[in-house]
Amino acid sequence: MGERIFASYWLETGDDPQRAAEVIAGEQSSGTFVALPTETPELKRRSGARVERLEVIERVNTPSLPGGMQSDVYTRCALQISWPVENLGPSLPNLMSTIAGNLFELRQVSGLRITDVQLPPSFAEAYPGPAFGIQGTRELAGVSCGPLIGTIIKPSVGLSVEETAQQVRELVAGGIDFIKDDELQADGGYCPFDERVSAVMRVVNEEAGRSGRKAMVAFNLTGDLDQMKRRHDHVLAQGGTCVMVCLNSVGIVGLQAFRQHSQLPIHAHRAGWGYLSRSPHLGWDYAPWQKIWRLAGADHLHVNGLRNKFSESDESVIAAAKAVLAPAMAHKPMPAMPVFSSGQTGLQAEDTYRALGTADLIHTAGGGIFGHPTGVSAGVEALREAWIAAMKHIPLTQHAVTSRPLSQALEFWR
Template sequence: MSTNRIEADYLLETPGDPRRVAEFMAGEQSSGTFVPVPGETPELKARAAARVIRLDVLDESAPAPALPSAGLKVTAETKFRRALVTLSWPFEILGPSLPNLLATVAGNLFELKPVTGLRLLDIRLPAEFADAYLGPGFGIAGTRRLSGVEGRPLIGTIIKPSVGLNPRETADLVAELCRAGIDFIKDDELQADGPACPFDERVAEVMRVINAHADRTGKKPMYAFNLTGDLDEMRHRHDTLLQHGATCMMASLNSVGLAGMIALRRFAQLPIHAHRNGWGYLTRHPMLGWSYIAWQKIWRLAGVDHMHVNGIGNKFAEDDESCIASARACLTPMFAGKPCTVMPVFSSAQTARQAPATYNGLGSVDLIVTAGGGIMAHPLGAAAGVEAMVDAWQAALAGIPLPDYAQSRPSLKRALEMAA
């Protein structure tokens, strides 16, 4: 039997006694319920119950609850106190099951009446989880091998317009990007298998262009086709990609779900580019849901190879510090002997201008940067957009200010003017 335990860190808000509420959380998510039951003996609790192993009450308090809670008696004097809480579960009760782990660390806790705010900050898992799940099949090394890109980030883009192009029009755009020297292209998450652009036809047309370009030049850009669907659909689409020589596939995490991603990884013979669309409803409120630090660990174990982390100066609500922390987490090993590291993907309103801040913040070249409008909307065309991104990253890696580097590089100069 394992002597290890599962641990989860939370930020808790409550109008009650934080210690008492933390104990209530531990009971609710293990052997207890809302009233004592005869079978919950001291011996059983010692063997099976969750424990509160950390409780740090924070100085901060709020005059109003972060989240509504029916039935709470609140007066003008009520203070909503916050605390950092760590719960610990015996491994033997749960076993190495990711779906059941979610029910344990992120289940009914969020609905408890005395909890007016709860955010899952991090999780730590016994090595048995690493043994039970495949983890990334390609990761950073495999992505670099298939793309042929070493020593720098992969420069990528998203097909824009996101939807509306037919398979031949998509392939024509891909041909232009191939000529420009792009490393990575992806479907937008909205582009799936609709009648206007069927998946099988899109794959055939796009891979015809990519394979021909690879035959001429020796460089084969990686294209992440969106195969999101039910399991039978994803298996068919995966096999279609193999038949046409594709080197990547994309799936939307929140759409296919954890069990779907685990199943996809079991038959996957290509890197899995994991899109996090819908992430906002899990994290947008600072006192509810998940931190990315905890969330990404689940999907890395499930077997994805790339994970979106937003981007510096993005168009969404996330700040730059959070984005960099998410990317660093993707590059941080999870287990001794099985690091499960994945390639972070920077996206959302990325342009040449963000290259220095991204590199300086992350301190690594192991990333994919996908600039949709930042490449496709370049005033001199998509090829110039690719060239500008490559130039910007060359400047960032060399420590040369972008305006200085742009003096002899017209594409970069125009990109900086556009992004100003």
């Protein structure tokens, strides 16, 4: 028996659930809306998708999504479908068309969400996954244990090259581990990419010469493929150790092709994730989505943060981080590093560490660092001390007695 791809869904349908599942399987493989003489039993056995599991969860009276067939009752189910790899080959772009293609538009579907994807070994052979992951990132950043303490250049856009470099100067002098561009910062006329990289890396390299530690800076090089390659080469030439890509902007082919070129860790931003996920009745769970991007080459993946400024719950954030830390495939772990951000301070450190049981992560705080009353260096130290307390299971207020920056931070981390 050949290799198969398995995808799991939450399905809501006004049709008979078994019939709706078969329609989805047919639409996404060898079938169409009318029986054709060329779709022989032999062809269907060879290339047809199979309904592997269908479990009824509950029934409701109104559909979750507009349009489609009308019914007096709508059934919600757990559905798993499988496909032979021979239908598409070990190809991530074609995988997306297969598991997340026209099935969302079917009239039988009044709700559909992808909850899991299981891929066979041929995908791991075709895609190398992250080049650096957790261990490679730690080595380049010089952080052997604990989280990478990080921040984001703010304001998102509008700073000049000189103003950006000055912000970085304060951060690296304060001992920051990780700095990233905002996803909105690209190659604008006010802060051109090449000039920004050269100025920032001059500051980073000078501080590394003094301290012996080089902060990791993730420069946002999102663009077309040739632009990304050229920008990567400039970062590398300036001594940079990380680059950033907005996944939904460059697509799977863009990331995979860039991964083949890159000699640096790829910090993957999920900008636009909300339109894929915010409705519980449509789109993706994070676990299967991030697995595909890890295969394509992402070393770091954003997961939001606890008590964040967005709509995502803490439970969802932790589930996302656990998914990034879990093996991507049973036979090839492809470790990647979760990135916590969005309204973060040291107040989230204890809960984050307790929920994950590990500090293999990047914790980025903007205002939580820059807002410190005695300056950026104290803000960096306060966030680091909060994590030391978390990992030693010491109450934050108790640990603050031994750290003035942390004690002062507790006055504005509210």
